[in-house]
Amino acid sequence: MTSFVSSHVRSAALGLALACILPVLARAQDGITVYNAQHASLTQAWADGFTKETGIKVTLRKGSDTELANQIVQEGAASPADVFVTENSPAMTLVEKAGLFAELQKDVLDQVPARFRPQSGRWVGVAARSTVFVYDKRKLKEADLPKSMLDLADAKWKGRWAASPSGADFQAIVGALLVLKGEKVTADWLKAMKTNSSAYRGNSTAMKAVNAGEVEGALIYHYYYFGDQAKTGENSTNIGLHYFRHQDPGAFLSTSGAGVLASSKHKKEAEAFVKWMAGKHGQAVLREGDSYEYAIGNGEASNPKLEPIAKLDAPQVEPSQLDSRKVTELMTAAGLL
Amino acid sequence: MTVSLSIDASALPTLPLRRQRHLAGRAMLLLAGAVAFGALLPLGFILWIAIDTGWQTAFALIWRPRVGELLVNTLLLELCTLPPTILLAVALAWLTERSDLPGAKTFAWLTVAPLAVPAFVQSYAWVSLFPGFHGLPAAALISVLAYLPFLYLPVAAQMRRLDPALEHAAASLGHSPQRVVLQVVLPQLRLAICGGSLLVGLHLLAEYGLFALIRFDTFTTAIIDQFQSSYNGPAANMLAGVLVLSCLGLIVLEWLLRGTARYARLGSGAPRPAPRHRLGAWRLPSLALPLGFAMLSLGVPVLTLSRWLLAAGGAAWRQPALAQAVTETLGYAALGALAAAAAALPMAWLSVRSPGRASRVLEGCHSYLGALPGVVVALALVTVTVRIALPLYQTTATVILAYVLMFLPRALVGLRAGIAQVPVELERAAAALGRSPAGSLLAVTLPLAAPGVAAAMALVAMGVSTELTATLLLAPNGTRTLATEFWALTGELDYAKAAPYAVLMIFLSLPMTALLHAQTRKSLGA
Numbered sequence: 001m002t003s004f005v006s007s008h009v010r011s012a013a014l015g016l017a018l019a020c021i022l023p024v025l026a027r028a029q030d031g032i033t034v035y036n037a038q039h040a041s042l043t044q045a046w047a048d049g050f051t052k053e054t055g056i057k058v059t060l061r062k063g064s065d066t067e068l069a070n071q072i073v074q075e076g077a078a079s080p081a082d083v084f085v086t087e088n089s090p091a092m093t094l095v096e097k098a099g100l101f102a103e104l105q106k107d108v109l110d111q112v113p114a115r116f117r118p119q120s121g122r123w124v125g126v127a128a129r130s131t132v133f134v135y136d137k138r139k140l141k142e143a144d145l146p147k148s149m150l151d152l153a154d155a156k157w158k159g160r161w162a163a164s165p166s167g168a169d170f171q172a173i174v175g176a177l178l179v180l181k182g183e184k185v186t187a188d189w190l191k192a193m194k195t196n197s198s199a200y201r202g203n204s205t206a207m208k209a210v211n212a213g214e215v216e217g218a219l220i221y222h223y224y225y226f227g228d229q230a231k232t233g234e235n236s237t238n239i240g241l242h243y244f245r246h247q248d249p250g251a252f253l254s255t256s257g258a259g260v261l262a263s264s265k266h267k268k269e270a271e272a273f274v275k276w277m278a279g280k281h282g283q284a285v286l287r288e289g290d291s292y293e294y295a296i297g298n299g300e301a302s303n304p305k306l307e308p309i310a311k312l313d314a315p316q317v318e319p320s321q322l323d324s325r326k327v328t329e330l331m332t333a334a335g336l337l
Numbered sequence: 338m339t340v341s342l343s344i345d346a347s348a349l350p351t352l353p354l355r356r357q358r359h360l361a362g363r364a365m366l367l368l369a370g371a372v373a374f375g376a377l378l379p380l381g382f383i384l385w386i387a388i389d390t391g392w393q394t395a396f397a398l399i400w401r402p403r404v405g406e407l408l409v410n411t412l413l414l415e416l417c418t419l420p421p422t423i424l425l426a427v428a429l430a431w432l433t434e435r436s437d438l439p440g441a442k443t444f445a446w447l448t449v450a451p452l453a454v455p456a457f458v459q460s461y462a463w464v465s466l467f468p469g470f471h472g473l474p475a476a477a478l479i480s481v482l483a484y485l486p487f488l489y490l491p492v493a494a495q496m497r498r499l500d501p502a503l504e505h506a507a508a509s510l511g512h513s514p515q516r517v518v519l520q521v522v523l524p525q526l527r528l529a530i531c532g533g534s535l536l537v538g539l540h541l542l543a544e545y546g547l548f549a550l551i552r553f554d555t556f557t558t559a560i561i562d563q564f565q566s567s568y569n570g571p572a573a574n575m576l577a578g579v580l581v582l583s584c585l586g587l588i589v590l591e592w593l594l595r596g597t598a599r600y601a602r603l604g605s606g607a608p609r610p611a612p613r614h615r616l617g618a619w620r621l622p623s624l625a626l627p628l629g630f631a632m633l634s635l636g637v638p639v640l641t642l643s644r645w646l647l648a649a650g651g652a653a654w655r656q657p658a659l660a661q662a663v664t665e666t667l668g669y670a671a672l673g674a675l676a677a678a679a680a681a682l683p684m685a686w687l688s689v690r691s692p693g694r695a696s697r698v699l700e701g702c703h704s705y706l707g708a709l710p711g712v713v714v715a716l717a718l719v720t721v722t723v724r725i726a727l728p729l730y731q732t733t734a735t736v737i738l739a740y741v742l743m744f745l746p747r748a749l750v751g752l753r754a755g756i757a758q759v760p761v762e763l764e765r766a767a768a769a770l771g772r773s774p775a776g777s778l779l780a781v782t783l784p785l786a787a788p789g790v791a792a793a794m795a796l797v798a799m800g801v802s803t804e805l806t807a808t809l810l811l812a813p814n815g816t817r818t819l820a821t822e823f824w825a826l827t828g829e830l831d832y833a834k835a836a837p838y839a840v841l842m843i844f845l846s847l848p849m850t851a852l853l854h855a856q857t858r859k860s861l862g863a
Contacts, residue, residue, distance in 0.1 A: 017667070017668075020664050020667035023665070033815075039829070067568050069568075070568030071568045074568060074724075080731060199554075201552060214469050328566045332401075332572055333401075335406070337559075
């Protein structure tokens with residue numbers, strides 16, 4: 001009897017194992033593959049909307065901006081990616097410089113104002129995010145706040161602020177600093193940052209730390225605050241937002257980009273997806289969804305809760321000038337990576 | 338089973354049996370050699386990268402303050418974690434094995450149970466309960482909780498089989514009970530403590546998720562940071578080189594500390610079972626130790642997980658990705674277990690059936706992988722596939738290869754034990770009855786070694802189902818495992834949605850933990 005039972009158990013286990021192994025082995029690869037460095041939930045919303053409208057399946061691979069960009073460069077012509085979507089533009093520039101993007105049609109590019117895409121027309125902006133200094137309202141008054149992002153290098157800010165230096169978001173801000181103020185200022189600022197700031201992994205973790213009173217402020221992007229407020233607000237009740245404005249490096253508005261790989265075997269579908277994201281429907285996802293990133297399409301308004309882009313007084317930075325390799329190098333030299 | 342005695346002469350092997358066995362040995366040697374060659378791949382990769390990068394760049398990338406900082410962090414972590422873990426493990430083992438502690442058996446189980454909680458889930462539990470908890474103190478505390486079973490298991494097993502005669506002799510020579518413990522019992526635990534400490538030390542070097550969550554930088558977290566900034570750039574690979582050197586350093590240290598003393602028992606017959614010491618007035622206060630450990634190592638995860646599950650309600654279980662993650666995790670676990678067992682088979686057979694210098698060398702090539710962090714294996718495979726073997730790039734095959742490399746030592750141990758229990762005479766009888774060497778291996782050896790094979794595969798499957806680092810770096814597009822989904826959700830601070838993944842990983846690990854516990858008891862005849 002026991003052997004009867006155990007033989008049934010055994011064949012059941014074997015069947016279960018087989019049932020699980022098969023899908024792993026026979027992974028379907030139809031539709032397009034997107035290397036996605038944007039927040040998974042946002043790109044998933046875009047992909048779902050696109051698939052619903054066109055029937056084209058979208059498979060996402062998650063990674064960070066520069067990780068995926070360097071990965072595409074290494075993969076070269078053999079890259080399985082059809083589309084690359086980032087949070088910030090330096091990673092787009094890296095792939096563009098390697099000559100791996102296909103040219104986009106004019107009607108795709110024209111959906112977005114010129115400041116949110118490179119002159120080359122190899123990729124297009126699909127969303128934007130603003131740098132912000134989040135601070136603990138209980139500890140800092142408006143008068144105590146830094147006038148410029150560069151002030152955070154002063155000795156008086158030692159041990160009082162946080163950032164997520166390993167993240168691509170922060171590295172884009174450093175990239176803007178590099179374009180606006182040059183290598184010497186940037187290297188010195190990073191060196192001061194190493195002594196002055198505490199490193200957190202991820203912007204939301206940094207904001208949470210400010211909210212919990214662990215540190216007085218943090219240099220992150222704006223939408224973490226709005227996203228948390230929309231959920232439970234438990235990680236942002238004590239948070240105040242300080243925009244640097246006045247074209248300060250700390251007022252940098254970062255462009256999220258999307259492009260089609262030259263090596264893609266599904267260029268038409270891939271370009272359709274990019275067009276969809278930058279177009280009416282994709283921008284509506286930004287306005288109505290829970291990402292709280294800025295919509296940038298021509299005539300597309302952002303979520304009304306956000307500070308309007310016009311009021312941010314962001315510095316003019318040509319998105320393709322941001323040099324992520326140089327930034328990684330400088331940050332490695334400063335001991336931040 | 339009846340064996341027919343009428344042998345058909347034409348079915349007899351044409352080659353003399355001895356020669357055939359010799360050939361079978363050669364074939365196994367060849368196969369094991371091939372596996373060993375593959376096992377050396379990660380090490381070769383480190384050397385290749387070092388040469389490829391050029392000494393000057395390599396030197397500049399290694400000789401910088403950041404590496405010094407990480408080295409100090411790593412040393413401090415080992416120093417703050419190992420001594421308390423050893424002390425606690427010995428104390429708990431003594432209480433559960435050698436004293437009349439109430440509920441000693443239950444507490445023995447509870448002390449092993451944290452093995453079922455993956456280290457990064459343990460860390461998640463603490464972080465979501467105490468958000469400000471970070472840095473070295475947090476790293477050390479959570480490491481003690483997560484890794485103590487690795488020390489407790491061998492120490493408790495060793496205590497159980499100590500011959501009480503030595504302790505009686507010492508007592509009769511006038512030593513106080515305390516001195517007997519210090520001078521007679523403890524020295525006999527040396528091997529178990531050294532081996533367990535090495536295992537814990539290596540885990541501390543290799544772990545990523547635990548330390549990333551509480552913001553404590555080690556070489557492994559720094560390698561991942563570099564990887565996320567520059568994919569497999571030289572800086573990440575150089576850090577991996579330093580990490581491998583640290584692992585080798587630990588192994589040498591353990592080898593030096595192990596000593597050469599004799600631990601085997603003298604005298605004939607079986608030792609008496611050791612009597613349990615009476616704790617007297619300390620009987621109830623002593624409960625504080627195992628109870629406290631269980632509350633911290635099991636209570637905190639249970640508390641956090643149930644809190645998040647209650648907060649999220651049924652919605653947490655209705656995530657569409659959950660079912661896919663479960664199937665894929667089980668699929669990878671099954672494939673990884675099968676592949677690892679198949680890869681370990683030639684070596685296991687050789688080390689039992691024809692031990693010798695060649696097989697010892699090959700076995701070393703298999704076993705050293707246990708000391709290699711997953712991140713190094715993954716980096717090696719990413720680089721090799723993207724630069725040389727592009728068709729294998731981002732395929733299931735590569736992930737499985739990573740699992741085989743990481744868990745080969747586990748598979749080897751179980752298989753070896755299983756094969757050792759199969760009488761060689763039965764294999765020879767099968768050969769005499771006309772089975773080819775491969776045929777007799779499949780028809781006789783493996784079925785008889787099945788319990789060992791199953792245990793080996795179970796251990797590998799458990800490792801795979803909670804593996805994070807290598808899976809993150811290597812998985813094919815669209816892959817979702819419990820560990821990677823859990824990690825993505827904690828990254829977005831969505832602790833409630835992450836909870837079901839953690840619970841499922843714990844449930845998958847539970848049977849294997851029980852197996853491990855039962856096995857160490859059984860193998861020592863307790």
